[in-house]
Amino acid sequence: MIEIGKYNILTIDRETSVGLYLTNGEDDILLPNKYIPKQYELGEEIEAFVYLDQQERPVATTLKPYILLNGFAALRVSFVNKYGAFLDMGLEKDLFVPFREQARPMEEGKRYIVYMYLDEKSNRLVGSSKTSQFTDNENLTVQEGEEVSLIVTHTTDLGINVIINEQYTGLLYKDEVYKDLRMGERLKGYIKNIRPDNKIDVTLQKAGVEGIEPNAAKILQELEEGRGFLGLNDNSHPEDIKTVLQMSKKAFKKAIGSLYKQRLIAIKDDGIYLAEKDDV
Template identity: 55%
Template structure:
């Protein structure tokens, strides 16, 4: 089966005037227009192509790489707004449509929006939705406490920053656990700190407990080496200064320098820490 909105590995079955026809193992065919045909090829070769509907609503294969595929999330720019909805730049010839009913707030030309891409089963078109939460479900979690997870920053709240966890679940990083600037659409790693009774996920950006000591020690060590073996930081330094310099909490900073001190890699003096 040829999957719309996804990458497909298809076989070249014949060459025609408009381009190459590609086929899956079930003999379903799709056209690869001439502009995407490789310089050299043979019948029977396999190509990795992205499949979607073109401007004339025809199924077509391309070798372009869109910024978003079906089932994914991405921050996209709005190129135009019409009476039907918004059209987003996703790196393809045909822009990605986001109907008004799928917009949390009315989109404006030139604005950037985090959206989810899905297949409209009625029209077979790929469409976007900025109502990303409705594509996330915490009913049956696929993560556990301490797991490393992939995050996409979703939207801010009064108590922190909402994040998309592994493209499946909704999580929250509380303000007290944010030690770097985060922007909507950022992709980064995080860790599951707590799973609440209602399956809400508390996420942190630093490894938890004893697991955080070694990575933070490495960060401090690297910063020392980059600054000539000296940092004007101690366990009495202001937490905001530590956050600014190392992007970590004071608690994890103290664990990190304690680890380095035990290994006799640093000296701790009143004016800062020194690399031995």
């Protein structure tokens, strides 16, 4: 079955005046002329996203949507009418979010985190900004220390709320984040703590000794890009370290300590240098 709201691997079956017809062996779907690749052959497989066009007919496209079925994304409102809001999802047709699915009234030009689902009654793709109804921390399959994917949703007094693996909700504490995060931004994180009530704390750094490694690698990269010199050391102000490296002073000191022990850097009064034999 060809799935609406998802990428499908389909075979180019035949050419027509309006485009290529693709098939999965059972069902056919049109890939309009404007989306046809420059080079193709009949019988060749192609990946295409399937959605409903303005006439509510299934159609294939090679455009890349900003959101997939049963997924979350931050989308901008194109316009609002008496039925609801229409959000730009990267295709010719916008994603419809009815008023009943808006956590708060949407405004044209603003971005919102939404979930896209297939409405069973109309068989149409619909969005909802009431995202909590599509996450559930009751039955967790993640473990502490596990690497996960995160989507930034909003900031509270405690920290930054995130969606984990597009299934669960979690929290990044403000004092553990050393760079600006945008709503809808996707990034890699780690499960820091799972509380008795199944609330999840996440972090952007690996725990323990392993947590030093990404920071050490970042410092080496900065040294290489700076021709072997970085104007920071133990006495640098925490804000300067945060601005340049997006890490805390504590993490910075641990990282340069590790690099120094490995004889990879030399620490001097004016900053850090890539090590030479005479330095270590």
